[in-house]
Amino acid sequence: MKHTLKYFFSAFFLCMGLMLQAQEVKKDSVKPKKERYGVRVGADLFKLSRSFYDKDYKGIEFSGDYRLTRKYYLAAEIGNENKTTDEDQLNFTTKGSFLRLGFDYNMHENWLDLENMIYVGLRYGISTFSQELNSYKVYNPNPYFNETSTIAVGEKYSGLSAQWVEAVAGMKAQVFNNIFVGFSIRLSTLVSNRKPSGFDNLYIPGFNRTYDGDFGFGFNYSVSYFLPLYKKQVKMDQKKSDEAKAAK
Template sequence: MLTLAQAQEKPTVKSDSLQIADSIPVKKDRYGLRVGVDLFKFTRGFYDKNYKGIELTADFRWNKKYYLAAELGNENKTTEDDRLTSNSKGSYLKAGFDYNMYENWLDMENIISIGLRYGFSSFSQELNSYKIYNPNPYWGELAAIPANQEFNGLSASWIEVVTGMKAKMFNNVFVGFSVQLKTLVTNKKPEGFDNLYIPGFNRTYNGSFGIGFNYSVTYFIPLYKKKVIIK
Protein backbone atom coordinates (compact mmCIF):
# COMPACT_ATOMS: atom_id res chain seq x y z
CA MET A 1 0.00 0.00 0.00
CA LEU A 2 2.88 2.31 0.81
CA THR A 3 4.51 1.56 -2.53
CA LEU A 4 1.32 2.46 -4.45
CA ALA A 5 1.03 5.77 -2.60
CA GLN A 6 4.60 6.66 -3.45
CA ALA A 7 4.01 5.85 -7.14
CA GLN A 8 1.00 8.20 -7.26
CA GLU A 9 2.94 11.15 -5.87
CA LYS A 10 3.65 13.81 -8.54
CA PRO A 11 7.25 14.88 -9.06
CA THR A 12 7.92 18.32 -7.68
CA VAL A 13 10.14 20.97 -9.23
CA LYS A 14 12.36 22.77 -6.82
CA SER A 15 11.72 26.47 -6.63
CA ASP A 16 15.49 27.07 -6.60
CA SER A 17 15.76 25.54 -10.08
CA LEU A 18 13.03 27.83 -11.40
CA GLN A 19 14.68 30.86 -9.92
CA ILE A 20 18.04 29.92 -11.50
CA ALA A 21 16.40 29.41 -14.91
CA ASP A 22 14.61 32.75 -14.67
CA SER A 23 17.83 34.52 -13.70
CA ILE A 24 19.80 33.38 -16.79
CA PRO A 25 20.06 36.44 -19.07
CA VAL A 26 18.67 35.94 -22.58
CA LYS A 27 19.22 38.22 -25.55
CA LYS A 28 18.04 38.12 -29.14
CA ASP A 29 20.52 38.56 -31.99
CA ARG A 30 19.14 40.26 -35.07
CA TYR A 31 19.77 38.78 -38.50
CA GLY A 32 19.29 40.62 -41.76
CA LEU A 33 20.74 42.58 -44.66
CA ARG A 34 22.99 45.64 -44.35
CA VAL A 35 23.34 47.94 -47.39
CA GLY A 36 25.29 51.15 -47.87
CA VAL A 37 27.75 53.25 -49.81
CA ASP A 38 31.49 53.93 -49.66
CA LEU A 39 31.78 57.62 -48.77
CA PHE A 40 35.51 57.68 -49.57
CA LYS A 41 34.94 56.96 -53.26
CA PHE A 42 31.74 58.99 -53.42
CA THR A 43 33.32 62.19 -52.07
CA ARG A 44 36.75 61.81 -53.71
CA GLY A 45 35.45 63.23 -56.96
CA PHE A 46 34.74 66.58 -55.27
CA TYR A 47 38.42 67.26 -54.55
CA ASP A 48 40.23 65.04 -57.11
CA LYS A 49 39.63 66.17 -60.69
CA ASN A 50 41.15 62.92 -62.01
CA TYR A 51 38.72 60.60 -60.26
CA LYS A 52 35.03 59.65 -60.36
CA GLY A 53 33.62 56.58 -58.68
CA ILE A 54 31.00 54.95 -56.51
CA GLU A 55 30.84 51.70 -54.54
CA LEU A 56 27.77 50.03 -53.03
CA THR A 57 28.32 47.63 -50.14
CA ALA A 58 26.19 44.86 -48.65
CA ASP A 59 26.46 42.07 -46.10
CA PHE A 60 24.13 39.42 -44.72
CA ARG A 61 24.52 37.83 -41.29
CA TRP A 62 24.81 34.09 -41.92
CA ASN A 63 25.30 32.96 -38.32
CA LYS A 64 26.62 34.31 -35.01
CA LYS A 65 30.11 35.15 -36.35
CA TYR A 66 30.03 34.98 -40.16
CA TYR A 67 28.67 37.49 -42.66
CA LEU A 68 28.32 37.08 -46.42
CA ALA A 69 29.65 40.27 -48.02
CA ALA A 70 29.82 41.92 -51.45
CA GLU A 71 30.79 45.23 -53.09
CA LEU A 72 29.70 46.56 -56.48
CA GLY A 73 31.27 49.64 -58.00
CA ASN A 74 32.33 51.76 -60.96
CA GLU A 75 35.47 53.90 -61.32
CA ASN A 76 36.92 56.38 -63.83
CA LYS A 77 40.53 57.28 -63.03
CA THR A 78 43.03 59.42 -64.96
CA THR A 79 46.70 58.71 -64.24
CA GLU A 80 49.24 61.44 -64.85
CA ASP A 81 52.98 61.02 -64.32
CA ASP A 82 56.23 62.30 -65.83
CA ARG A 83 56.04 60.09 -68.92
CA LEU A 84 52.41 59.49 -69.82
CA THR A 85 48.76 60.31 -69.26
CA SER A 86 46.20 57.51 -69.34
CA ASN A 87 42.61 56.85 -68.30
CA SER A 88 41.00 53.70 -66.89
CA LYS A 89 37.25 53.19 -66.51
CA GLY A 90 35.04 50.22 -65.78
CA SER A 91 32.99 48.25 -63.26
CA TYR A 92 33.80 45.58 -60.71
CA LEU A 93 32.25 43.09 -58.30
CA LYS A 94 33.72 41.61 -55.12
CA ALA A 95 32.18 38.78 -53.09
CA GLY A 96 33.25 36.84 -50.02
CA PHE A 97 32.77 36.77 -46.25
CA ASP A 98 33.64 38.55 -42.99
CA TYR A 99 34.32 36.98 -39.59
CA ASN A 100 33.35 39.08 -36.57
CA MET A 101 36.04 38.85 -33.86
CA TYR A 102 34.21 41.18 -31.45
CA GLU A 103 32.10 39.69 -28.65
CA ASN A 104 29.03 41.91 -28.28
CA TRP A 105 27.08 42.23 -25.02
CA LEU A 106 23.29 42.48 -24.80
CA ASP A 107 22.00 44.80 -27.56
CA MET A 108 25.39 45.79 -29.00
CA GLU A 109 25.89 44.97 -32.70
CA ASN A 110 29.41 46.28 -33.39
CA ILE A 111 31.80 44.43 -35.69
CA ILE A 112 35.59 44.08 -35.75
CA SER A 113 36.21 41.73 -38.65
CA ILE A 114 38.66 40.01 -40.92
CA GLY A 115 37.50 38.62 -44.24
CA LEU A 116 38.27 37.43 -47.73
CA ARG A 117 37.03 38.59 -51.13
CA TYR A 118 37.32 37.48 -54.75
CA GLY A 119 37.13 40.42 -57.14
CA PHE A 120 36.54 40.73 -60.87
CA SER A 121 36.79 43.87 -63.00
CA SER A 122 35.86 44.63 -66.61
CA PHE A 123 37.29 47.88 -67.96
CA SER A 124 38.98 49.84 -70.74
CA GLN A 125 42.23 51.81 -70.91
CA GLU A 126 43.02 54.90 -72.95
CA LEU A 127 46.54 56.18 -73.59
CA ASN A 128 46.20 59.93 -74.06
CA SER A 129 49.81 61.05 -74.43
CA TYR A 130 53.37 59.95 -73.69
CA LYS A 131 56.99 61.08 -73.77
CA ILE A 132 59.87 59.15 -75.27
CA TYR A 133 62.64 58.54 -72.77
CA ASN A 134 65.76 60.55 -73.65
CA PRO A 135 68.87 59.53 -71.62
CA ASN A 136 70.84 62.55 -72.92
CA PRO A 137 68.47 65.54 -73.00
CA TYR A 138 71.01 67.95 -74.51
CA TRP A 139 68.29 69.87 -76.34
CA GLY A 140 65.90 69.72 -73.42
CA GLU A 141 62.93 67.48 -72.64
CA LEU A 142 60.87 66.18 -75.54
CA ALA A 143 57.28 67.35 -75.77
CA ALA A 144 54.42 64.95 -75.04
CA ILE A 145 53.26 62.98 -78.06
CA PRO A 146 49.46 62.67 -78.48
CA ALA A 147 48.38 59.03 -78.66
CA ASN A 148 44.60 58.75 -78.29
CA GLN A 149 44.71 54.96 -78.28
CA GLU A 150 41.86 53.10 -76.60
CA PHE A 151 42.01 49.46 -75.45
CA ASN A 152 38.68 47.76 -74.79
CA GLY A 153 37.68 44.35 -73.45
CA LEU A 154 40.22 44.27 -70.62
CA SER A 155 39.69 42.33 -67.39
CA ALA A 156 41.38 41.39 -64.15
CA SER A 157 40.64 39.26 -61.08
CA TRP A 158 42.18 39.20 -57.65
CA ILE A 159 41.96 37.96 -54.06
CA GLU A 160 41.99 40.39 -51.15
CA VAL A 161 42.20 40.14 -47.38
CA VAL A 162 39.93 42.67 -45.66
CA THR A 163 40.11 43.93 -42.09
CA GLY A 164 37.87 46.61 -40.65
CA MET A 165 35.15 47.60 -38.23
CA LYS A 166 31.54 48.78 -38.13
CA ALA A 167 30.03 50.68 -35.20
CA LYS A 168 26.33 51.23 -34.58
CA MET A 169 25.75 54.99 -34.36
CA PHE A 170 21.99 54.90 -33.80
CA ASN A 171 19.05 52.69 -34.70
CA ASN A 172 20.03 50.50 -37.70
CA VAL A 173 22.69 52.96 -38.95
CA PHE A 174 26.35 51.88 -38.94
CA VAL A 175 29.59 53.70 -39.77
CA GLY A 176 32.74 51.75 -40.58
CA PHE A 177 36.00 51.53 -42.46
CA SER A 178 38.19 48.77 -43.90
CA VAL A 179 41.65 48.22 -45.36
CA GLN A 180 42.24 45.71 -48.16
CA LEU A 181 45.45 43.95 -49.19
CA LYS A 182 45.16 42.54 -52.71
CA THR A 183 47.02 40.25 -55.08
CA LEU A 184 46.20 39.75 -58.75
CA VAL A 185 45.12 36.35 -60.03
CA THR A 186 44.55 37.27 -63.70
CA ASN A 187 45.38 40.45 -65.61
CA LYS A 188 44.51 40.89 -69.28
CA LYS A 189 46.80 43.66 -70.51
CA PRO A 190 46.54 45.68 -73.75
CA GLU A 191 49.19 45.01 -76.37
CA GLY A 192 52.19 47.30 -75.95
CA PHE A 193 50.79 48.91 -72.81
CA ASP A 194 50.02 48.06 -69.16
CA ASN A 195 47.10 48.32 -66.75
CA LEU A 196 48.32 51.12 -64.50
CA TYR A 197 45.00 51.37 -62.66
CA ILE A 198 42.38 48.61 -62.39
CA PRO A 199 38.86 49.60 -61.21
CA GLY A 200 38.18 47.90 -57.90
CA PHE A 201 41.81 46.86 -57.48
CA ASN A 202 43.42 50.31 -57.41
CA ARG A 203 46.97 51.01 -58.62
CA THR A 204 49.24 48.08 -59.36
CA TYR A 205 52.38 47.95 -57.21
CA ASN A 206 55.30 45.69 -58.16
CA GLY A 207 53.18 44.01 -60.80
CA SER A 208 50.56 42.19 -58.74
CA PHE A 209 50.18 43.88 -55.35
CA GLY A 210 47.53 46.46 -54.50
CA ILE A 211 45.93 48.15 -51.49
CA GLY A 212 42.54 49.73 -50.91
CA PHE A 213 40.52 51.64 -48.32
CA ASN A 214 36.87 52.43 -47.76
CA TYR A 215 34.77 54.47 -45.35
CA SER A 216 31.16 53.37 -45.39
CA VAL A 217 27.76 54.27 -44.04
CA THR A 218 25.29 51.37 -44.02
CA TYR A 219 21.69 50.71 -43.01
CA PHE A 220 20.64 47.44 -41.42
CA ILE A 221 17.36 45.81 -42.50
CA PRO A 222 16.36 43.28 -39.78
CA LEU A 223 14.66 40.11 -41.05
CA TYR A 224 14.47 37.77 -38.05
CA LYS A 225 15.88 37.13 -34.55
CA LYS A 226 17.54 34.25 -32.71
CA LYS A 227 17.63 33.78 -28.94
CA VAL A 228 21.04 33.57 -27.29
CA ILE A 229 21.52 32.40 -23.69
CA ILE A 230 24.37 34.24 -22.01
CA LYS A 231 26.42 31.89 -19.87
Protein backbone atom coordinates (compact mmCIF):
# COMPACT_ATOMS: atom_id res chain seq x y z
CA MET A 1 0.00 0.00 0.00
CA LYS A 2 2.88 2.41 0.76
CA HIS A 3 4.35 1.83 -2.70
CA THR A 4 0.89 2.33 -4.28
CA LEU A 5 0.35 5.68 -2.54
CA LYS A 6 3.86 6.80 -3.48
CA TYR A 7 3.26 6.05 -7.16
CA PHE A 8 -0.23 7.63 -7.00
CA PHE A 9 0.94 11.02 -5.70
CA SER A 10 4.02 11.07 -7.95
CA ALA A 11 1.92 10.36 -11.04
CA PHE A 12 -0.73 12.91 -10.05
CA PHE A 13 1.68 15.81 -9.62
CA LEU A 14 3.66 14.85 -12.72
CA CYS A 15 0.57 14.81 -14.95
CA MET A 16 -0.81 18.03 -13.49
CA GLY A 17 2.50 19.83 -14.07
CA LEU A 18 2.78 18.60 -17.66
CA MET A 19 -0.79 19.58 -18.51
CA LEU A 20 -0.52 23.08 -17.01
CA GLN A 21 2.79 23.67 -18.76
CA ALA A 22 1.34 22.63 -22.12
CA GLN A 23 -1.70 24.88 -21.64
CA GLU A 24 0.50 27.93 -20.98
CA VAL A 25 2.73 27.29 -23.99
CA LYS A 26 -0.06 26.88 -26.54
CA LYS A 27 -3.01 28.93 -25.36
CA ASP A 28 -2.02 31.93 -27.53
CA SER A 29 -1.66 29.86 -30.70
CA VAL A 30 -4.19 29.53 -33.48
CA LYS A 31 -6.65 26.69 -32.93
CA PRO A 32 -6.72 24.17 -35.80
CA LYS A 33 -9.95 23.40 -37.58
CA LYS A 34 -9.67 19.65 -37.22
CA GLU A 35 -9.16 17.19 -34.35
CA ARG A 36 -7.38 13.85 -34.54
CA TYR A 37 -9.06 10.48 -33.99
CA GLY A 38 -7.27 7.18 -33.57
CA VAL A 39 -6.01 4.39 -31.32
CA ARG A 40 -3.79 4.76 -28.25
CA VAL A 41 -1.85 1.73 -26.96
CA GLY A 42 0.28 1.49 -23.84
CA ALA A 43 1.57 -0.47 -20.87
CA ASP A 44 1.22 -0.25 -17.08
CA LEU A 45 4.57 0.84 -15.65
CA PHE A 46 3.44 0.15 -12.09
CA LYS A 47 3.09 -3.60 -12.69
CA LEU A 48 6.34 -3.76 -14.65
CA SER A 49 8.35 -1.93 -11.98
CA ARG A 50 6.78 -3.94 -9.17
CA SER A 51 8.04 -7.11 -10.84
CA PHE A 52 11.60 -5.87 -10.17
CA TYR A 53 11.36 -4.82 -6.52
CA ASP A 54 8.78 -7.38 -5.27
CA LYS A 55 10.13 -10.94 -5.44
CA ASP A 56 6.63 -12.34 -4.85
CA TYR A 57 5.05 -10.60 -7.83
CA LYS A 58 5.23 -10.86 -11.62
CA GLY A 59 2.75 -9.00 -13.78
CA ILE A 60 2.14 -7.16 -17.03
CA GLU A 61 -0.75 -5.14 -18.38
CA PHE A 62 -1.40 -3.58 -21.80
CA SER A 63 -4.03 -0.92 -22.41
CA GLY A 64 -5.72 0.71 -25.37
CA ASP A 65 -8.41 3.23 -26.20
CA TYR A 66 -10.19 4.38 -29.35
CA ARG A 67 -11.69 7.84 -29.70
CA LEU A 68 -15.37 7.57 -30.69
CA THR A 69 -16.45 11.20 -30.30
CA ARG A 70 -14.91 14.43 -28.97
CA LYS A 71 -15.49 13.22 -25.40
CA TYR A 72 -16.03 9.44 -25.43
CA TYR A 73 -13.39 6.71 -25.81
CA LEU A 74 -13.73 2.95 -25.97
CA ALA A 75 -11.18 1.44 -23.56
CA ALA A 76 -9.69 -1.97 -22.82
CA GLU A 77 -6.95 -3.54 -20.68
CA ILE A 78 -5.52 -7.04 -20.83
CA GLY A 79 -2.86 -8.63 -18.65
CA ASN A 80 -1.45 -11.45 -16.56
CA GLU A 81 -0.41 -11.71 -12.90
CA ASN A 82 1.51 -14.19 -10.74
CA LYS A 83 1.47 -13.23 -7.07
CA THR A 84 2.40 -15.02 -3.85
CA THR A 85 0.64 -13.66 -0.76
CA ASP A 86 2.13 -14.32 2.67
CA GLU A 87 -0.29 -13.58 5.51
CA ASP A 88 -0.30 -14.43 9.23
CA GLN A 89 -2.17 -17.69 8.70
CA LEU A 90 -1.85 -18.38 4.97
CA ASN A 91 0.71 -18.47 2.17
CA PHE A 92 -0.79 -18.89 -1.31
CA THR A 93 0.03 -18.19 -4.96
CA THR A 94 -2.39 -16.75 -7.52
CA LYS A 95 -1.80 -17.10 -11.28
CA GLY A 96 -4.09 -15.92 -14.05
CA SER A 97 -5.12 -13.53 -16.81
CA PHE A 98 -7.70 -10.78 -17.04
CA LEU A 99 -9.55 -8.55 -19.48
CA ARG A 100 -11.39 -5.27 -18.85
CA LEU A 101 -13.70 -3.54 -21.36
CA GLY A 102 -15.53 -0.23 -21.08
CA PHE A 103 -15.39 3.47 -21.89
CA ASP A 104 -13.86 6.76 -20.73
CA TYR A 105 -15.36 10.27 -20.76
CA ASN A 106 -12.91 13.17 -21.08
CA MET A 107 -13.98 16.06 -18.82
CA HIS A 108 -10.99 18.24 -19.72
CA GLU A 109 -11.40 21.23 -22.07
CA ASN A 110 -8.15 21.38 -24.03
CA TRP A 111 -6.67 24.58 -25.39
CA LEU A 112 -6.19 24.53 -29.13
CA ASP A 113 -4.60 21.32 -30.50
CA LEU A 114 -3.83 19.71 -27.11
CA GLU A 115 -5.12 16.18 -26.48
CA ASN A 116 -4.77 15.79 -22.70
CA MET A 117 -7.39 13.97 -20.65
CA ILE A 118 -8.96 14.18 -17.20
CA TYR A 119 -11.46 11.38 -17.37
CA VAL A 120 -13.93 9.12 -15.63
CA GLY A 121 -15.10 5.76 -16.90
CA LEU A 122 -16.56 2.33 -16.33
CA ARG A 123 -15.17 -1.15 -16.94
CA TYR A 124 -16.44 -4.71 -16.88
CA GLY A 125 -13.70 -7.12 -15.86
CA ILE A 126 -13.25 -10.87 -16.39
CA SER A 127 -10.50 -13.02 -14.88
CA THR A 128 -9.59 -16.71 -15.11
CA PHE A 129 -6.98 -18.00 -12.66
CA SER A 130 -5.74 -20.67 -10.26
CA GLN A 131 -4.91 -20.63 -6.55
CA GLU A 132 -2.25 -22.75 -4.87
CA LEU A 133 -2.29 -23.09 -1.10
CA ASN A 134 1.40 -23.34 -0.21
CA SER A 135 1.07 -23.55 3.58
CA TYR A 136 -1.07 -22.54 6.54
CA LYS A 137 -0.60 -22.16 10.27
CA VAL A 138 -2.73 -24.00 12.79
CA TYR A 139 -4.30 -21.70 15.35
CA ASN A 140 -3.26 -22.65 18.90
CA PRO A 141 -5.25 -20.87 21.64
CA ASN A 142 -2.78 -22.00 24.33
CA PRO A 143 0.68 -21.93 22.74
CA TYR A 144 3.65 -23.26 24.68
CA PHE A 145 6.63 -20.93 24.29
CA ASN A 146 4.66 -19.11 21.49
CA GLU A 147 4.69 -22.30 19.51
CA THR A 148 2.77 -22.44 16.20
CA SER A 149 2.46 -25.22 13.66
CA THR A 150 3.00 -24.51 9.96
CA ILE A 151 1.67 -27.15 7.60
CA ALA A 152 2.89 -27.32 3.99
CA VAL A 153 0.10 -28.20 1.61
CA GLY A 154 0.82 -27.46 -2.05
CA GLU A 155 -2.81 -28.03 -3.03
CA LYS A 156 -3.81 -26.33 -6.32
CA TYR A 157 -7.28 -25.11 -7.28
CA SER A 158 -7.74 -24.59 -11.03
CA GLY A 159 -10.56 -23.37 -13.26
CA LEU A 160 -11.46 -20.39 -11.08
CA SER A 161 -13.05 -17.21 -12.43
CA ALA A 162 -14.42 -13.85 -11.37
CA GLN A 163 -16.29 -10.93 -12.95
CA TRP A 164 -16.65 -7.39 -11.66
CA VAL A 165 -17.64 -3.80 -12.41
CA GLU A 166 -15.26 -0.94 -11.69
CA ALA A 167 -15.38 2.85 -11.70
CA VAL A 168 -12.27 4.57 -13.10
CA ALA A 169 -10.85 8.09 -12.74
CA GLY A 170 -7.56 9.28 -14.17
CA MET A 171 -5.41 11.66 -16.23
CA LYS A 172 -3.32 11.45 -19.42
CA ALA A 173 -0.85 14.15 -20.45
CA GLN A 174 1.05 14.43 -23.74
CA VAL A 175 4.79 14.73 -23.04
CA PHE A 176 6.14 14.31 -26.57
CA ASN A 177 4.59 14.05 -30.00
CA ASN A 178 1.96 11.25 -29.71
CA ILE A 179 3.43 9.98 -26.40
CA PHE A 180 1.32 10.20 -23.24
CA VAL A 181 1.90 9.42 -19.56
CA GLY A 182 -0.94 9.01 -17.10
CA PHE A 183 -2.41 7.28 -14.10
CA SER A 184 -5.78 5.98 -12.94
CA ILE A 185 -7.44 4.78 -9.76
CA ARG A 186 -10.13 2.09 -9.72
CA LEU A 187 -12.85 1.04 -7.30
CA SER A 188 -14.33 -2.38 -8.04
CA THR A 189 -17.16 -4.60 -6.87
CA LEU A 190 -17.53 -8.29 -7.69
CA VAL A 191 -20.45 -9.52 -9.75
CA SER A 192 -19.53 -13.21 -9.67
CA ASN A 193 -16.77 -15.13 -7.91
CA ARG A 194 -16.17 -18.84 -8.43
CA LYS A 195 -14.41 -19.98 -5.27
CA PRO A 196 -12.64 -23.28 -4.58
CA SER A 197 -14.07 -25.62 -1.98
CA GLY A 198 -12.72 -24.84 1.49
CA PHE A 199 -10.76 -21.78 0.34
CA ASP A 200 -11.43 -18.16 -0.65
CA ASN A 201 -10.19 -15.98 -3.51
CA LEU A 202 -8.33 -13.40 -1.46
CA TYR A 203 -6.48 -12.09 -4.52
CA ILE A 204 -7.88 -11.98 -8.08
CA PRO A 205 -5.75 -11.03 -11.15
CA GLY A 206 -6.95 -7.71 -12.56
CA PHE A 207 -9.14 -7.07 -9.51
CA ASN A 208 -6.36 -7.14 -6.88
CA ARG A 209 -6.89 -7.87 -3.21
CA THR A 210 -10.48 -8.46 -2.11
CA TYR A 211 -11.67 -6.39 0.86
CA ASP A 212 -14.78 -7.32 2.86
CA GLY A 213 -15.46 -10.04 0.32
CA ASP A 214 -16.66 -8.03 -2.69
CA PHE A 215 -14.72 -4.76 -2.96
CA GLY A 216 -11.33 -3.98 -4.46
CA PHE A 217 -9.01 -1.06 -5.19
CA GLY A 218 -6.54 -0.69 -8.05
CA PHE A 219 -4.02 1.77 -9.47
CA ASN A 220 -1.92 2.03 -12.61
CA TYR A 221 0.74 4.36 -13.99
CA SER A 222 1.02 4.11 -17.76
CA VAL A 223 2.86 5.28 -20.84
CA SER A 224 1.10 5.10 -24.21
CA TYR A 225 1.50 5.97 -27.88
CA PHE A 226 -1.23 7.53 -30.02
CA LEU A 227 -1.75 6.23 -33.58
CA PRO A 228 -3.74 8.88 -35.52
CA LEU A 229 -6.12 7.42 -38.11
CA TYR A 230 -8.12 10.39 -39.37
CA LYS A 231 -9.28 13.92 -38.56
CA LYS A 232 -12.72 15.40 -38.08
CA GLN A 233 -13.83 18.96 -38.67
CA VAL A 234 -14.87 20.83 -35.53
CA LYS A 235 -18.09 22.80 -35.94
CA MET A 236 -17.67 26.54 -35.50
CA ASP A 237 -20.34 26.86 -32.82
CA GLN A 238 -18.73 23.94 -30.97
CA LYS A 239 -15.32 25.63 -31.16
CA LYS A 240 -16.66 28.89 -29.81
CA SER A 241 -18.40 27.09 -26.96
CA ASP A 242 -15.20 25.21 -26.03
CA GLU A 243 -13.09 28.40 -26.22
CA ALA A 244 -15.53 30.24 -23.98
CA LYS A 245 -15.43 27.47 -21.40
CA ALA A 246 -11.63 27.24 -21.52
CA ALA A 247 -11.26 31.01 -21.10
CA LYS A 248 -13.16 31.01 -17.80
